[in-house]
Amino acid sequence: DVKVTQSSRYLVKRTGEKVFLECVQDMDHENMFWYRQDPGLGLRLIYFSYDVKMKEKGDIPEGYSVSREKKERFSLILESASTNQTSMYLCASSLGSFKGNSGNTIYFGEGSWLTVV
């Protein structure tokens, strides 16, 4: 079974703090993703990575950065947390399109609930 593990399930941070959300996958997947999910807005892609040290902006990258130093680990960084970044954050991974269409299947972690006060 694919396992995507997010290090923190619940976090409360203060405005202006630097926040790290960590994600690890154990299936040697090429692609990793960070989404945020808000009521009425669905799943929105923040950043994704298709290889070590490679990153691409998603639909809402402002206020976020990412790091992928190792294939299995993808970190989301909030440089200076703000209250409008209170949300559920979901990490996901997929094998990679070079494996055919089945490589597009994304597997999600359990989610990290971040509250910024």
Next chain:
Amino acid sequence: GQQLNQSPQSMFIQEGEDVSMNCTSSSIFNTWLWYKQDPGEGPVLLIALYKAGELTSNGRLTAQFGITRKDSFLNISASIPSDVGIYFCAGQYAGGTSYGKLTFGQGTILTVHP
């Protein structure tokens, strides 16, 4: 960008009833995926479809990849209370370089009354 319309937005049904929901896109997709999300948890993959016309079952769940490659449906037969949750469709756009990015529907909220 690609658009995905998922319907219905919500459903209230009695235990034992069958459920059907669908997604349509403005573009051709080469992959359709269906997920279920329980409150406070991440989405869990239910069914993956990779070929036009493909019909796949997973227990009481059946999903199909539309022939036009622009739609997919999910059926749940004989619903039970634990089917409650949000169901998402997702698709992989067939054109361009997407690096595996998916387009997601807005979700169908399913409520099952015992």
